[in-house]
Amino acid sequence: MGGRRGHDRGLRMLSGPAVIGRLTHLVALNHAFVLLTLLCVITAAAARILRTGSDRTREPAHRTREAARSSH
Numbered sequence: 001m002g003g004r005r006g007h008d009r010g011l012r013m014l015s016g017p018a019v020i021g022r023l024t025h026l027v028a029l030n031h032a033f034v035l036l037t038l039l040c041v042i043t044a045a046a047a048r049i050l051r052t053g054s055d056r057t058r059e060p061a062h063r064t065r066e067a068a069r070s071s072h
Contacts, residue, residue: 023032
């Protein structure tokens with residue numbers, strides 16, 4: 001399965017210029033880069049919102065360590 005992931009990543013990297021090229025038929029090159037950047041930001045924000053409840057409520061590691069030290 002590891003080899004498949006590498007293949008997919010390479011395919012995505014190669015498809016980037018093609019996506020930008022297609023977008024430039026619709027908008028200027030500068031706007032195509034801005035649109036793709038906004039899409040990445042929106043995707044990252046959506047991924048953060050869609051995390052499971054246990055991931056959201058978990059304490060940061062530094063707080064957990066501080067609590068362990070203060071209990072001793």
